[in-house]
Amino acid sequence: MKQFAVIGNPIAHSLSPILHQEVYRQLDLDASFKKIHLMPNALHSFMNVNELNGFNVTIPYKQSVIPFLDELDESAQTIGAVNCVHDGKGYNTDWIGFTMAMEQNGISLNGKDCIILGSGGAARAIAFGLVKFGAKSISIKNRTQSKADQLLNWINSIFPNNNASENSDVIVNCTPLGMWPDIKSMPDLEIKKGQILADTIYNPLETKWLKTGGERGAKTIGGLDMFIGQGLASADIWFGEKISEKIKLEPIKKVLKSELC
Numbered sequence: 001m002k003q004f005a006v007i008g009n010p011i012a013h014s015l016s017p018i019l020h021q022e023v024y025r026q027l028d029l030d031a032s033f034k035k036i037h038l039m040p041n042a043l044h045s046f047m048n049v050n051e052l053n054g055f056n057v058t059i060p061y062k063q064s065v066i067p068f069l070d071e072l073d074e075s076a077q078t079i080g081a082v083n084c085v086h087d088g089k090g091y092n093t094d095w096i097g098f099t100m101a102m103e104q105n106g107i108s109l110n111g112k113d114c115i116i117l118g119s120g121g122a123a124r125a126i127a128f129g130l131v132k133f134g135a136k137s138i139s140i141k142n143r144t145q146s147k148a149d150q151l152l153n154w155i156n157s158i159f160p161n162n163n164a165s166e167n168s169d170v171i172v173n174c175t176p177l178g179m180w181p182d183i184k185s186m187p188d189l190e191i192k193k194g195q196i197l198a199d200t201i202y203n204p205l206e207t208k209w210l211k212t213g214g215e216r217g218a219k220t221i222g223g224l225d226m227f228i229g230q231g232l233a234s235a236d237i238w239f240g241e242k243i244s245e246k247i248k249l250e251p252i253k254k255v256l257k258s259e260l261c
């Protein structure tokens with residue numbers, strides 16, 4: 001039996017085991033998936049002794065895991081964060097999950113003026129996805145301006161970032177504003193009819209920001225599709241085949257939603 005896991009701290013609320021177990025059920029794969037709660041001082045020994053066939057990495061280890069890896073794939077190297085490990089190699093599938101979610105929802109990023117809210121790890125991965133999928137411009141809004149400047153400098157170093165227009169086509173929330181239990185908060189930004197609002201948050205499934213955006217005529221996409229996408233992209237790497245093209249998404253969404261409601 002192949003064995004997989006997700007490591008993090010905290011990890012109790014991770015939905016990754018439910019996602020992956022549903023994949024194994026659908027495809028009749030002989031595999032298991034567990035959560036591993038790791039304290040920071042245990043990361044080194046975990047990396048030396050674990051015999052897993054692959055694992056996901058979540059907060060706060062997406063960067064600190066890198067020195068323990070033999071190599072990084074191109075996207076993890078560029079983004080500087082790893083959320084998926086296989087055979088000593090680090091990958092970043094968060095950006096793939098985001099672009100898969102956009103495609104599933106019929107959104108083309110090509111030629112779009114985009115705003116990212118936040119400047120942490122998710123913001124960086126999503127900026128990479130926007131670049132890869134042909135965004136026209138990317139601007140950043142963040143609570144701490146110096147971090148927004150840093151992220152923008154990095155984006156400008158990998159991409160000829162055209163000056164952002166005031167009328168952004170796409171806004172992606174990469175802050176925890178609106179995440180359970182703080183469900184009444186939302187980013188403070190004007191929302192315009194016809195804009196595309198994508199949230200990285202999936203608990204709740206529809207944040208207050210998305211609900212408000214929908215009422216104002218924006219097209220909205222919750223974070224669950226991105227979460228599923230990053231998990232399926234990880235399974236593609238671990239099994240060396242296109243698991244993501246073989247599975248049915250609706251049963252996965254159903255089982256995850258039942259955990260969230």
Ligand SMILES: NC(=O)c1ccc[n+]([C@@H]2O[C@H](COP(=O)([O-])OP(=O)(O)OC[C@H]3O[C@@H](n4cnc5c(N)ncnc54)[C@H](OP(=O)(O)O)[C@@H]3O)[C@@H](O)[C@H]2O)c1
Nearest residue numbers: 118119120121122123143144147174175176200223226227
């Ligand atoms: N759907 C998915 O698959 C997926 C994958 C990855 C992440 N996520 C979600 O993405 C979000 C960000 O994750 P991350 O890993 O990027 O976290 P992170 O590295 O800690 O970055 C958090 C960002 O949010 C900002 N922020 C935090 N609290 C805020 C507040 N109260 N008001 C305004 N801004 C605030 C921070 O601003 P400062 O710079 O000022 O601190 C920072 O820019 C989380 O909600 C996470 O659950 C979802």
